Amino acid sequence: MATPLSDHDKRKQISIRGIVGVENVAELKKGFNRHLHFTLVKDRNIATPRDYYFALAHTVRDHLVGRWIRTQQFYYEADPKRVYYLSLEFYMGRTLQNTMINLGLQNASCFLDSMATLGLAAYGYGIRYEYGIFNQKIKDGWQVEEADDWLRHGNPWEKARPEYMLPVHFYGRVEDTKDGSKWVDTQVVLAMPYDTPIPGYMNNTVNTMRLWSARAPNDFNLRDFNVGDYIQAVLDRNLAENISRVLYPNDNFFEGKELRLKQEYFVVAATLQDIIRRFKTTKKGCPGRTSFESFPDKVAIQLNDTHPAMAIPELMRIFVDIEKLDWDTAWDLTRRTFAYTNHTVLPEALERWPVELMETLLPRHLQIIYQINQVHLDVRILNMILMELFRDFSELEPDKFQNKTNGITPRRWLLLCNPGLAELIAEVIGEDYVKDLSLLQKLNDFVDDAAFIRDVSKVKQDNKVKFAQYLETEYKVQINPSSMFDVHVKRIHEYKRQLLNCLHIIAMYNRIRMNPSAPFVPRTVIIGGKAAPGYHMAKMIIKLITSVAEVVNNDPVVGNKLKVIFLENYRVSLAEKVIPATDLSEQISTAGTEASGTGNMKFMLNGALTIGTMDGANVEMAEEAGEENLFIFGMRVEDVEELDKKGYDAMSYYKKIPELKHVMDQITSGFFSPKNPELFKDLTEMLFKYDRFKVFADFEDYMKCQEKVSKLYQNPKEWTKMVIKNIAATGKFSSDRTITEYATEVWGVEPTDLKIPPPSEPREAIEETARALKKM
Numbered sequence: 001m002a003t004p005l006s007d008h009d010k011r012k013q014i015s016i017r018g019i020v021g022v023e024n025v026a027e028l029k030k031g032f033n034r035h036l037h038f039t040l041v042k043d044r045n046i047a048t049p050r051d052y053y054f055a056l057a058h059t060v061r062d063h064l065v066g067r068w069i070r071t072q073q074f075y076y077e078a079d080p081k082r083v084y085y086l087s088l089e090f091y092m093g094r095t096l097q098n099t100m101i102n103l104g105l106q107n108a109s110c111f112l113d114s115m116a117t118l119g120l121a122a123y124g125y126g127i128r129y130e131y132g133i134f135n136q137k138i139k140d141g142w143q144v145e146e147a148d149d150w151l152r153h154g155n156p157w158e159k160a161r162p163e164y165m166l167p168v169h170f171y172g173r174v175e176d177t178k179d180g181s182k183w184v185d186t187q188v189v190l191a192m193p194y195d196t197p198i199p200g201y202m203n204n205t206v207n208t209m210r211l212w213s214a215r216a217p218n219d220f221n222l223r224d225f226n227v228g229d230y231i232q233a234v235l236d237r238n239l240a241e242n243i244s245r246v247l248y249p250n251d252n253f254f255e256g257k258e259l260r261l262k263q264e265y266f267v268v269a270a271t272l273q274d275i276i277r278r279f280k281t282t283k284k285g286c287p288g289r290t291s292f293e294s295f296p297d298k299v300a301i302q303l304n305d306t307h308p309a310m311a312i313p314e315l316m317r318i319f320v321d322i323e324k325l326d327w328d329t330a331w332d333l334t335r336r337t338f339a340y341t342n343h344t345v346l347p348e349a350l351e352r353w354p355v356e357l358m359e360t361l362l363p364r365h366l367q368i369i370y371q372i373n374q375v376h377l378d379v380r381i382l383n384m385i386l387m388e389l390f391r392d393f394s395e396l397e398p399d400k401f402q403n404k405t406n407g408i409t410p411r412r413w414l415l416l417c418n419p420g421l422a423e424l425i426a427e428v429i430g431e432d433y434v435k436d437l438s439l440l441q442k443l444n445d446f447v448d449d450a451a452f453i454r455d456v457s458k459v460k461q462d463n464k465v466k467f468a469q470y471l472e473t474e475y476k477v478q479i480n481p482s483s484m485f486d487v488h489v490k491r492i493h494e495y496k497r498q499l500l501n502c503l504h505i506i507a508m509y510n511r512i513r514m515n516p517s518a519p520f521v522p523r524t525v526i527i528g529g530k531a532a533p534g535y536h537m538a539k540m541i542i543k544l545i546t547s548v549a550e551v552v553n554n555d556p557v558v559g560n561k562l563k564v565i566f567l568e569n570y571r572v573s574l575a576e577k578v579i580p581a582t583d584l585s586e587q588i589s590t591a592g593t594e595a596s597g598t599g600n601m602k603f604m605l606n607g608a609l610t611i612g613t614m615d616g617a618n619v620e621m622a623e624e625a626g627e628e629n630l631f632i633f634g635m636r637v638e639d640v641e642e643l644d645k646k647g648y649d650a651m652s653y654y655k656k657i658p659e660l661k662h663v664m665d666q667i668t669s670g671f672f673s674p675k676n677p678e679l680f681k682d683l684t685e686m687l688f689k690y691d692r693f694k695v696f697a698d699f700e701d702y703m704k705c706q707e708k709v710s711k712l713y714q715n716p717k718e719w720t721k722m723v724i725k726n727i728a729a730t731g732k733f734s735s736d737r738t739i740t741e742y743a744t745e746v747w748g749v750e751p752t753d754l755k756i757p758p759p760s761e762p763r764e765a766i767e768e769t770a771r772a773l774k775k776m
Contacts, residue, residue: 040054064206083302088126118752166191168266169187195210196209214245264309302746303338311338407732418580420463428452477565482522486583487525494686500698505562527565591614598733605730613635624729625729650694650696
């Protein structure tokens, strides 16, 4: 008689059933061995772990290719409206496991993943940076940046497409001719596309992310060859190719660098040529499109943040100067094609370019921007030029402004990073929630189910033990896995208030020191994130956290009650480890500063409780789960505005809150920097004199709220019930929902459940499905 399966084995079976049919195992093995041998030219005796990874990646890619080609054939046949998502940064994370999950063998950034899963004919466009955002090393407590040479070993997922290389122009001058304006004497850089497949979840759709790499043309700087220096001319090719060399850190701090503007124009110029080529191409036997009348019915372009905004004057330039449309027709088409997402309300993050730079680099575009501005001025908007902010525009055309709550893909942020929880949920409510996250509300039926509470708690504990082992190996600090894992991971920025967290750590430390035998709920406080290389204050914040950690972690009085870890080089693959192990998620930015944020959603989905202000998506998380199921503290937006009117006086809080005074005195006196007591002077000066984010104003309430957190943590059953209520409320925060709203309300396309016929079916099946799509 067969032995009954244990819970663990049952769960394993769910994931295996989702990942790969048993009949495919032999085929996968065969593909793996073939790639090890023929692609990597290695045998088992000398193969490294990286060789094995590449062999598996190539094998999985083989499974994708048929579907990838099929998807493009299907779009060619059905001719749907296509959506183009332009972004200067796709944080992809690692691709192998995500691809296996979505293929049904086991990522894209969340939105690309959702577009493919919803069957939208979508394309992501960006730059193929040779160096990603820097690797962060912590040396003597300071952040040190190292180059992220992520392409050093090659990228098994991408396919170079030199046949689609396109020219991009810079500099030059504008000539007015009888046929209109001509941009002449330009410097040309070539844009070489690299395509990466983006698979939808179990629906045979594989969309494309196309990233552009800068290449110098063969005659770059060689025109003066006869009088010049051939060697130098060849070396100068680097100047052109620098455009795609490195990703600028997204630090909510704008610097008007020429290279950045070049990157922004480079990606939009190449992308728009590609979009227009695709628009003009139709099925064999049909004449190509010559009229642009239907352009907005076939093309929707979403600009992610201000970075690709040059796409608007560039499309106008193409329509007016090259395709010879009149201005009004071109402007009407352009307005109906583009939509734009703004992510931040911090003024220093919005881009402002010097007119002289624009005039030198993109002279024709500056003329077009002036002309667009004139059109606005002519429409009775005398007080408003294009450099104005949203309020004027929103009052003028309110129907153009919408709010979209951001979202995350449950494929990466649950199935991949937390399989134990994903499978436990599947056991009680079935597997359909992976494509419809709103089904998680069914978990409300299990809030009081003793067995489910126990299982949820066990999954969290297993994740914590695993992460504690990782931390002990990496940081040589003994971690108490039954302590509360209190996690604050995000970019280091004053508005995100890592400083408020740091003040709380010091206050907890002081309490333990003053009364070592008093009961204390043990905590491991984990803070991680990168500071922009030029952002002095953010780097000082890191140094303060690491200095406090040094003192706390080595104090024998504290023991294992409190530990502080600064996570080095926080990135997507580390997020996948820490988020499933987190008990408490810190989302403590000043109310009114965070546009949305998605980290908070990832933690909520993975069974962490949130301590936070009423800022960004916390507001909607509280609406969905009930404010009583989050630890909300601090000023609301109206309180912040009130305080601004009255004038924020940091010193008054310092004088009236003894615990705050004690903490600040320690930092100021050099308690955490005995060798250099003045070390944190810039930080303390900022907190006392010009803290725009009002850390002291929320200190007292934050401390009280943290006590509530500790109290609940002592009652594991009630804590886990609140966790289940939170997970049940995360349905709204799927990027599938965000993209569905974009599709129907902004892009004018409908998501579809139609499954593209797999490569094993004949070509006619594609035509049949395409006809079905047209009828919908």
